Structures are given as C-alpha cells and as structure tokens.
Amino acid sequence: MVQGRVLVIAGSDSSGGAGLEADQKVIAAHSCYAMTATTALTAQNTQGVKGIHVIPTDFVSQQIDACVEDVGVDVVKTGMLASTETIEMVAKTMVKHSIPSLVVDPVMVSTSGATLLPNEAIQHLCKHLLPHTTVLTPNIPEAILILSQNGQEAPEVRSVQDLETVAQRIQALGPKWVLVKGGHRPMKEDLTVAETAEERSIVVDVLVGGHGEVVRVKSPYQASSSTHGTGCSLASAIASNLAKGLDTPTAVRSACRYIEAAIRTAPGLGKGHGPLNHFHSTYTLPFAPGYFIEWLLERPDVRDVWKEFVYHPFVMAMGDGTLPLESFKGYIIQDYLYLIHFSRANALAAYKAQNIEDISRVSCTAYTRYVLDVGQNGDWLGLQMALAPCLLGYGAAAKMLHGHEKTVREGNTYWAWIKNYNEEDYTDAVKLGSALIEKHIQLQSPSRIEELVQIFIHALKMEIGFWEMFPAQQT
Template structure:
C-alpha cells in the first residue's frame, strides 16, 4: 500500500483541504498522512479566518514524517505564505521526494483568498519546478503566468505549454471555469503532447473541495499507475464523487463531494 503525504490547510467541515485529501487518498487504496500548513475557520459558505503555521514548524512536521515513514508521493495544497512555500521546497528537496502533485490553491470556492500576494512568486519559482504534476484551474493558471484569466478552450491549448515551461513534468490545466458548455474539458500537457480530457458537467452545488480531491486522488494513484492513467482515474473518481454528492446533506452552501460513495455502495448503505 503506498503512503501518501498531504501538505495543506484544514477545513473543519470536512469537504476541502486536508480533510478532503485524507478521504480521497484513502478511497484510492493508499495510506494517508498530513502536514498542516494553516488552520482555516471555514464552512460550506465561506472562510472566516486563517491562521498560518510557523514555517519552521511546518518543516518539523515534514521531517517527522520522512524520517520515519516511506513516502511514495506528496500532494501540496494551500501553502498560505512565502515562508511556508520556501520551507516545503527545502525539506522536500532534502528528503528527495520524487512524486509531487501541486494544487496551487489561491482562492477558496467562496472567493476568499488563501494565498498571500507575496507567496505567488515562491510557489511559481520553488514548488512548480519540482512538481511531477501541477493542477491549476484557469484563474490559478493565469496568476502563474501573470495574465488575465479570460480564456476559452483554444486559449487553454495555447497557454498550457507556457505553464509546462515553468518547470513541472506535467500540467493538468482544468477547464471547469469555462462557460456555456455541457462538457468540462481539462488539458494534460507533458511529454505525450497535449491530451484533451473531456467530462460531462454535473449539475450540483455540492462542489466544495473538487480541486483538493482531484489532486489528492492523482497523488495516491501515481505510485500505482502511469502518470496519464493516474490523471484519468483521478478524474473518473472525482466525476463519480460529484455525481453521488447529492446523497449527502452537509451545510447550506457549496456542500462536499461523496468521497466514499463506492464504499457505501459496496457495504449496501442506501442513502
């Protein structure tokens, strides 16, 4: 069983952040571990406050894991500020982490900012180049490239190679923010060229933590599959978790995905 480490912020309602990562990793048959970068007071309706961890203590958490446990892949989510980004990059390099999935979390589903302005350069310059896969949505990709996010699918195709030039091995550019289509198309850019990965949109407001869930699932699958297959299977898992999300009744805003829908079905839990 692969051991997967999530480095991210928290969500006390369990739908996003480290809590979502632990669920998504476990659902892929991997053992989930976590390093906390920030404690976030949020729910399905919005973010109330953020308390970033001391960067040195984030480094101590990372060292504690790597010095005791074999780590087969790492998922990085919310890093909060430049100091934390620098420590993560330094400690992952020190421990030789070689499968790293970076979800460049900048803004919550509610629109609340989760990354300091001065941290963008640190994420771009220190974390992106050492990543096996980065998974930006369109607004995040535009920030990384210093551009406006008013892209259509053809512009996504044109911009994806520029993201690859920032240094990651692969880029999964997510098209969920594209308007006016019944299909959401992601682009996987890497040594294989550009692969289009379309999926039908699901009409639900239970979409809190989609980015966290996808990146964590991909990280869990990377030690078990090729990179392309890990992305395809991660997307399929996300689609099914979204499709089953209306079976949950959690919160009054953007509710969570149903991370364990397959387990519930196998156990005969009909809810």
C-alpha cells in the same frame, strides 16, 4: 491493503469537505496511506471561511520530517501553503528527502474569486516549487494568475485549444505535467466555451507534458452546488494514483473520473457549496460508476492485448488497402461461421436475461464458439463479457481506421467495411451493449469483477487469433 504512502502538506477544513480532511478521505478511498503536515487551521463550513490560524513554518517542517523519516513517503501533495516561508521550506524539503513525486494544488484563488496567496508567495511558488513539481493542478483563474506573475499574458479562454495553450505555457515554467481544470469554463459539444447555461454540456480538463503530450479529459457538465473541496480532492486522487504506480496520464484520467462520480453522488450536506461523496466506490468498485469499460481497457493486463487487437497488422492492412483479397475472403467466410455460433450465444443470453429490457438490447456481431462455453457454464454477465471484445473491438478498430492518417479511402476495397462499423446502427449497438455491462457490473463483487476481466482477456486473445488466421500482406 495499503498500496502507497501520501503525505499531504495543506491547511485544515473544520467542516471536513476540503483541505486535509478531504485529502485523507480521498487517499483512504484509494487504498493508500495518508499522512499530514498542517500548514494552517481554518474555521470554515460550506458557506465560507470564518478564520485562519497559520502554523509556524518550523513546526510544519518538523511534521514533514517526522513522516518521511519513519513511515516514508511515495508522493507529496500540497494544498494551502499559507506563506512564502512555508513554500520555500517545502521546496528545500523535496530535495532534502529526495521525494520522488510532488502534486501541487496551488490554492491561489477561491471559488468566489478572492486571492488566497499574496503576490510574493505566488512568485516564490513559481520560482522554487514548480521545478520540483510532477503534476500542477491550477484552475483557470489560478493558471492565468501564474502566467501574469511570470510576465506572460494568458489568452482569453474561449475554446479547448486556449486551455491547451495556457497549460503549455505554464508547463514551460518547470513542472513536468500541468493539468488545467476547466470547471470555470463549461463548454459546448464543439469544445468552445458555453455562452448560456443551456449550452453547458461538458467540462474539459487539459493535461500537458514536457514532450508535447496533450490529454483531454471530458466529463459531463453537472449543475451541482456540491463542489466544496473539488480541487483538493482531485489533487489527492492524482497523488494516490501516482503512489500506486500509475503513469501520469492514467493517474489523472482516473482521478477526474473519481471526482465526476463524487460530485454526481454527493450527499447534499450543508447550506452552501456542499462536500463530495469521497467513498462512492470504496469496497465495491475499483472504478467510478459508469466507467468500468474505460478502466478495463486501461488495466495493465488488458491494455497491451487490446492495442494488439485494435492495431493488428490485418486491421492496418485494411486501412491502407494492402490486405490481400484472398485473406479478406477467408475472413468473411469465417465471419459467417462465427455468426452462426453468435446467434446461438445471443439466444442463450436472452434466455439468461432477467428482464425484457435486457433481451431487447442484445447486440449482434461475429464471435467465436468460446462464448457458448462461457454462457453454458456461467451467468448472463459472463456471457456478455465474452461477447464484449468483438462488439467493442470492431467498433474501436473501425473508428481508429476512420480517422487514421494512413487510411486510404479512394479505391480502397475495404473502405466499405470501415464505414460499415462507423455507421450509426453499429455505434448505437456498441453504446447499448456498453450501457448494459456498466449497469450490471456495479452489482458485482471485486472477486467476480476479476473473473469477468479474465473472461474478457481470454476472448480478446481469441479475437487476435481470428485476425492471425490470414496473412496481412502478400507472401
């Protein structure tokens, strides 16, 4: 089922790994409808570009009009625009057709460091196109070039804070959101730039908005040569997510996860920088492998219920120390009763487990008798999903309170509870429980995944009811 219409205005890649060819694969993988307006034909492969034939601007304009006036367009994504004239035409077209969203991959600097657009074209892109841009996706060299063309000196990128500064300065030039891709500067765990290959641990992409929003998307660093078309594919994934109605931060985060998995599962084609695996989740998973729980908690039908649980007044009252002691005592008593049912549920989970590894990793926390009903009538994974709100939720609530500015530590009766759920043994249990779910969820059908999500939502609402058994404030 087509969920959105995306028009790509970009150059081709005869080898299929980047440009329009990659864009169409990405858009199809996101269940959206792809249209193209070709700005240039290229003869290239994984080892380099052999030749470029620029398409006349008038003909590019005709392609755009043909798509907009018939099929319609929800989001425009631009890649290689090739000339100053085409850049100006695209800017005018956005106004002419009232296109609601524009994702711009600036395509100014190649992986080898070569400049792909003349300075005049870069200046025109900044002046005419950025004010219409919903999301701009420069890599670090492109971000620095954009700032220099606008008379600004970019800070040397030595940390994630420097990335944020660069993104904020570019955002002030007109685009609603700027995503500076951090792949050129892999970082250490402390979010400073790695000095050696051994120190490369994570890649941080930074998204900033016009109202002070800053979102960091962290991904494991991958020493892979299969990175051809990464920028094109990321921008098209963002465009597809926007076309499906996702808000910008969610669209960007999901796109980053998609690209991470596409690199990780790349087919290894070509003699140079090979293409990605654009179809790693098609037809089977609505999320990137390893990110089911993140996808689950960001679903519209889960997000608000999850937030209600984690930020429940009972939880917040423990954080600032105002929770009536009688309420906490009542909670602890009920917690004990739930532990009895939980032990039965874990015994049932062990009975239903398929191997000794799964049995040894069953985690322990409090939960309602509902899980026994799920366990008796369903399978092992259904039981794990019924247990998951408590395992994940307690960890999330305690982590939130541990870093919350209003949490009182000195003299707070409940600080020990907060610390307990931040201890290594519990956080390890959360990691192990999450890993088990991530491992088994990849084998499920889309319809079964939806059933499991509904089990999670129902159990999550029961957890909220647990908090609400006792008053959060003195009455």
